[in-house]
Amino acid sequence: MQDAQGRKTLLLHGAILANFDLGSRNRKEKEPSFSFDATIHPKTKEIDMDKALERFLKYVRIDTQSDENSPTIPSAEKELNLSREILKDLEELGIHGEIDRFGRLYAHLDGEEGLDPIGLNSHxxxxxxxxxxxxxxRIVPNYDGGTIVLNEAYSMSPKEFPSLARHIGDDLVVTDGTTLLGGDDKAGDAIILAAMDYLVxxxxxxxxxxxxxxxxxEEIGRGSEKVDLKKWGAKYAYTVDGSCYTDIEVETFNAAHADILIQGVSVHPxxxxxxxxxxxxxxxxxxxLVPERIRPQYTEGREGFNHLVEISGNVDKASLHYILxxxxxxxxxxxxxxxxxxxxxxKAKYPKAVISLSIKDDYRNMKEILDRHPEAFLKxxxxxxxxxxxWTSHPIRGGTDGATFSFLGVPCPNIGTGAYNYHGRYEYLSVGEFNKMIQIVVEILKA
Ligand SMILES: [Zn+2]
Structure with a gap:
C-alpha cells in the first residue's frame, strides 16, 4: 500500500515538475530605455525645489529604523521623531494633523467639494x-556618468548599477558608504510635503x-496594521514608495509561506x-525536491519563486521555512x-518519520482590485x-502596503520617488526625478 502510494506520488511529482512553467513563457519586461531630460530639470518656476530637497536632507538625518523583534506599536519609539517633524512641517503650512496612539500620522487638506478624496501614503x-x-x-552635482566614491572602501559606477547611466547631468544625493540613505521612503515623505506646500x-x-x-x-510588514481607513478618508490612494519616476506600479506578488516540520528517529549511530x-x-x-530553477536567484520579471529562508535541524528534528x-x-x-x-x-518513502506541512497566505496581488477599480490608475x-x-508599469517583485489597502477597499497603486538601490549603502536619490515626482503628485491631485 505504502509502496504503491509512494510510486504514484513520485510519478505525479515528476509530471508536475516537468510541466511547471511559473510564467517563464510570459513576455519579458523590458527595462525602460530613456535618459533623463535635462530640460525639465532642475527647477520648475513655481515649485520650491530647493526647499523640498532641504526637507529631504533633514528627514534622512533622523534615525527611524524599525525593529522587527519589538512587540510595541510602533516598533521603535524613534520612528516618531520623523512623524513629529513631518507634523510640524505640515502645521507650518496650515495643514492640521494628528499622530494617533499607534504612531500613524493622519492629515487632511480640503479640496473641491464633490470630488473624490485622494489619499497619499509614505512611510x-x-x-x-x-x-x-x-x-x-552628500550631493554629487551634475553627475558625469563615472565612478562615485562613497568612501575608501566603497564606490559605485554604472557598471554595477546600470540605472546610474540614466542620470548623467543630474544632481544625485549619495551616502558616505556607512549607512543607507533613507530615500526609501523619506523621498516619498518629502515629495508629499512639497506637493502640499505648492497647493497651499x-x-x-x-x-x-x-x-x-x-x-x-512598513519595512517590517506592519505599516498597514492599525490604519483607520475611516480616519484616513481616501476613496483611492497612492503609496509614494517606488523608484523610477515614470513607473505606475499596479501589480504585486501573491504571497504565501510554507513551514515543514520533520520528526525523525534518533538512535546511536x-x-x-x-x-x-x-x-x-x-x-x-x-x-x-523543490526545483532549482524557480529559486529567487534564477527568476525575474513575472517569474515566481520558492525561497528557502531558513533551515535548521538535528537527527531528531528539522524544520524548513519557505516563502512562495x-x-x-x-x-x-x-x-x-x-x-x-x-x-x-x-512521507511515503520514510513511514517512520512524522512530516507536517503548513502553508499560509500572506498578501495578494493588488492588480485583481485595481483592474476592477481603475480610477487611481487612470488618474x-x-x-x-x-x-x-x-509612463511605464512593471510588476513589483514584492508587496506594498498599497496591496493591503487595495484589498481593504482603498485601491492604491505605487508611484516613484526618484530614489534607487533601496536598503543599502549604494542607495541614491536622483534630484531631477525627485523634482519631477513633486510635479506629478501635484498634477494627480488637480481637479
Ligand atoms: Zn519603502
Whole structure:
C-alpha cells in the first residue's frame, strides 16, 4: 500500500515538475530605455525645489529604523521623531494633523467639494539591512556618468548599477558608504510635503481633497496594521514608495509561506542500521525536491519563486521555512501543490518519520482590485500624459502596503520617488526625478 502510494506520488511529482512553467513563457519586461531630460530639470518656476530637497536632507538625518523583534506599536519609539517633524512641517503650512496612539500620522487638506478624496501614503521607517543612524547625505552635482566614491572602501559606477547611466547631468544625493540613505521612503515623505506646500501657496488651483497618511513599521510588514481607513478618508490612494519616476506600479506578488516540520528517529549511530531516520537528511531531501530553477536567484520579471529562508535541524528534528511568490494566483496554487506533493513523497518513502506541512497566505496581488477599480490608475495616467511624461508599469517583485489597502477597499497603486538601490549603502536619490515626482503628485491631485 505504502509502496504503491509512494510510486504514484513520485510519478505525479515528476509530471508536475516537468510541466511547471511559473510564467517563464510570459513576455519579458523590458527595462525602460530613456535618459533623463535635462530640460525639465532642475527647477520648475513655481515649485520650491530647493526647499523640498532641504526637507529631504533633514528627514534622512533622523534615525527611524524599525525593529522587527519589538512587540510595541510602533516598533521603535524613534520612528516618531520623523512623524513629529513631518507634523510640524505640515502645521507650518496650515495643514492640521494628528499622530494617533499607534504612531500613524493622519492629515487632511480640503479640496473641491464633490470630488473624490485622494489619499497619499509614505512611510517614516528605514530598512533593517543596514544602519540608518548618522546618515551623512552628500550631493554629487551634475553627475558625469563615472565612478562615485562613497568612501575608501566603497564606490559605485554604472557598471554595477546600470540605472546610474540614466542620470548623467543630474544632481544625485549619495551616502558616505556607512549607512543607507533613507530615500526609501523619506523621498516619498518629502515629495508629499512639497506637493502640499505648492497647493497651499496656490489657492487658485482647484484640487481634490487630500488625505495624508504617514506610517511607521512598513519595512517590517506592519505599516498597514492599525490604519483607520475611516480616519484616513481616501476613496483611492497612492503609496509614494517606488523608484523610477515614470513607473505606475499596479501589480504585486501573491504571497504565501510554507513551514515543514520533520520528526525523525534518533538512535546511536553505531546501532542505527534499519532504525535511524535522520530528520536533517530528510530536510535536505525535501529541499532537493523543490526545483532549482524557480529559486529567487534564477527568476525575474513575472517569474515566481520558492525561497528557502531558513533551515535548521538535528537527527531528531528539522524544520524548513519557505516563502512562495507569484504574480499569478493559479501558478502560486501550483507551487503550493508542489510542496504538498514533496511532503507526501517523503512521507511515503520514510513511514517512520512524522512530516507536517503548513502553508499560509500572506498578501495578494493588488492588480485583481485595481483592474476592477481603475480610477487611481487612470488618474495617474492622465497626469503623466498631461505633463508629457511617458509612463511605464512593471510588476513589483514584492508587496506594498498599497496591496493591503487595495484589498481593504482603498485601491492604491505605487508611484516613484526618484530614489534607487533601496536598503543599502549604494542607495541614491536622483534630484531631477525627485523634482519631477513633486510635479506629478501635484498634477494627480488637480481637479
Ligand atoms: Zn519603502
Amino acid at each position: 517614516v521607517d528605514t530598512a533593517l539591512e543596514i544602519s540608518g543612524a548618522n546618515v551623512k547625505p 501657496h496656490h489657492p487658485e488651483i482647484k484640487h481634490h481633497p487630500v488625505c495624508l497618511l504617514f506610517t511607521p513599521d 553505531g546501532d542505527a542500521k534499519g532504525k535511524m531516520v535522520n530528520a536533517s537528511s530528510l530536510a535536505c531531501e525535501f529541499d532537493a 511568490r507569484n504574480h499569478d494566483l493559479e501558478k502560486l496554487a501550483e507551487q503550493k501543490e508542489m510542496f504538498r506533493l514533496a511532503a507526501e513523497t517523503l 495617474a495616467k492622465a497626469a503623466y500624459e498631461k505633463l508629457g511624461i511617458a
